[in-house]
Amino acid sequence: MLVAERIIVPLDVPTAADAIALIDQLDEVRFFKVGLELFVSTGPQILSILKDRQKRIFLDLKFHDIPNTVAGACRAAAGYGVDLITIHATAGKNALQAAKAALEAGAEAKRQKPPKLIAITLLTSLNARDLAFDLKIPLELPEYALQMALLAQESGLDGAVCSPQEAQQLRQVCGEEFVLVCPGVRPEWADKGDQKRSLTPASALKAGADYLVIGRPITAATDPAAAFNRICEELA
Numbered sequence: 001m002l003v004a005e006r007i008i009v010p011l012d013v014p015t016a017a018d019a020i021a022l023i024d025q026l027d028e029v030r031f032f033k034v035g036l037e038l039f040v041s042t043g044p045q046i047l048s049i050l051k052d053r054q055k056r057i058f059l060d061l062k063f064h065d066i067p068n069t070v071a072g073a074c075r076a077a078a079g080y081g082v083d084l085i086t087i088h089a090t091a092g093k094n095a096l097q098a099a100k101a102a103l104e105a106g107a108e109a110k111r112q113k114p115p116k117l118i119a120i121t122l123l124t125s126l127n128a129r130d131l132a133f134d135l136k137i138p139l140e141l142p143e144y145a146l147q148m149a150l151l152a153q154e155s156g157l158d159g160a161v162c163s164p165q166e167a168q169q170l171r172q173v174c175g176e177e178f179v180l181v182c183p184g185v186r187p188e189w190a191d192k193g194d195q196k197r198s199l200t201p202a203s204a205l206k207a208g209a210d211y212l213v214i215g216r217p218i219t220a221a222t223d224p225a226a227a228f229n230r231i232c233e234e235l236a
């Protein structure tokens with residue numbers, strides 16, 4: 001896969017018009033992420049817009065609910081024809097299994113290829129202090145992220161969303177087939193914002209990430225296409 005195809009650009013903007021403006025500026029980008037902000041504001045319409053332009057889609061709604069509810073959401077989402085869908089690993093094994101089964105059943109009913117289901121291990125906006133003092137989790141952060149990834153794998157999921165700082169460990173333990181998607185990726189020249197566990201694009205790929213989610217360094221740049229190309233050139 002070309003390096004440019006391994007970069008997923010999140011469309012974290014408030015309206016469909018803002019999203020379309022970005023998609024049009026970022027002609028070279030093959031893979032876009034639709035998250036909570038845009039999906040809540042536009043609904044599935046934005047997914048049709050991306051599909052009409054032959055883009056790959058990461059639908060990052062981060063489901064987190066009881067098994068019956070996540071299964072219902074996954075059954076419905078399976079009909080959108082997207083490539084990746086997220087659920088929090090902390091929803092637990094029954095919910096993860098129900099979500100996976102519902103995605104497959106929903107996709108089959110719509111004669112679609114099922115999206116890959118990947119689990120959020122620990123949000124990249126949290127650090128070891130947040131984990132210990134706010135969430136009261138008595139595990140070291142890398143161990144916690146690994147346990148969440150293993151829970152996802154044991155539940156039949158296709159991969160995990162993890163910080164690039166944990167990618168190497170997860171790759172070693174979970175194997176080559178387990179899809180690792182890393183947000184919190186920042187070129188040296190970019191502001192980290194609210195990301196607390198970041199690495200550069202080159203380090204993240206070296207650590208074993210399959211896909212890098214890179215948002216504001218591209219989307220908030222004066223020239224988003226130039227920022228995207230700069231990252232690709234730095235990786236080449």
Ligand SMILES: O=c1ccn([C@@H]2O[C@H](COP(=O)(O)O)[C@@H](O)[C@H]2O)c(=O)[nH]1
Pocket residue numbers: 010012033035120122123124125161162183184185193195213214215216217
């Ligand atoms: O742990 C996570 C899970 C998801 N995200 C999402 O990735 C992008 C990152 O955007 P940047 O502008 O590059 O910070 C954003 O859509 C998050 O919802 C994450 O950051 N961390």
